[in-house]
Amino acid sequence: LTSYGLVIMIVSILQKHFPHGIPADKRVLGTAFVLFLREFAQFGVAQRGVWIYTAEHSTDVERAAAAEECCRVIADMERTVKSPLYILDPLDRRNNIGRTCFGVHQVIQAFAEALEAIQLSPVRPDADNPGGPPSTWSTLGSVFLTGHHRHVVTLVTQVWCPRENPVPSKPTITVDQWAASAKSVLETL
Numbered sequence: 695l696t697s698y699g700l701v702i703m704i705v706s707i708l709q710k711h712f713p714h715g716i717p718a719d720k721r722v723l724g725t726a727f728v729l730f731l732r733e734f735a736q737f738g739v740a741q742r743g744v745w746i747y748t749a750e751h752s753t754d755v756e757r758a759a760a761a762e763e764c765c766r767v768i769a770d771m772e773r774t775v776k777s778p779l780y781i782l783d784p785l786d787r788r789n790n791i792g793r794t795c796f797g798v799h800q801v802i803q804a805f806a807e808a809l810e811a812i813q814l815s816p817v818r819p820d821a822d823n824p825g826g827p828p829s830t831w832s833t834l835g836s837v838f839l840t841g842h843h844r845h846v847v848t849l850v851t852q853v854w855c856p857r858e859n860p861v862p863s864k865p866t867i868t869v870d871q872w873a874a875s876a877k878s879v880l881e882t883l
Contacts (some may be wrong), residue, residue, distance in 0.1 A: 695795050695797075695801050696794075696795075698791060699779075702744060702745070702746055702782075702791065703730070704730060705746045706745065706746050707730045708734075709746055709747055713728050728809070730811060731805050731809035731812070734805050735806040735808075735809045736802070742768070743768040743781070744792075745764040745781075745784070747760055747763075763787065767788060768780045769780070771790055778798045779792030779798050780792050
């Protein structure tokens with residue numbers, strides 16, 4: 695799944711649920727994230743496809759016509775070449791960005807795990823201690839505890855951040871052992 699395809703998926707959710715623009719309320723971001731996960735955590739999207747509206751689709755009638763055209767394009771694509779995912783390029787509706795997507799089921803699984811982590815997380819974990827210090831727990835933090843994310847972080851750390859990996863601890867020696875070792879080194883000089 696390319697970043698361009700992911701951006702189109704995000705924009706499609708924002709256009710679907712906030713057709714008149716995104717409110718300035720900070721809570722909308724969390725709501726939009728959950729809506730995105732709900733939409734893409736189970737995959738009927740592969741059958742119906744993903745597309746976004748452009749500036750030329752400003753009225754409901756124009757959007758309905760664009761949606762009908764996109765469904766026709768996807769149906770034509772399905773007849774000719776099967777694709778794991780249908781994400782239509784807004785610059786060229788005949789270009790399926792999802793055609794080269796591999797591992798789409800793992801992506802869906804990661805979305806499902808993230809959604810489940812959010813749904814299982816408490817609303818306010820520090821509600822039992824209203825006068826105490828704030829908790830370091832967060833709903834978004836619970837999403838990043840999913841197995842796939844841990845695997846990716848571990849892999850990236852091993853490949854790209856070798857100095858940040860924990861250095862295996864050397865066996866500890868006593869002061870007497872160190873002194874004896876230092877004395878033998880000095881005697882050889």
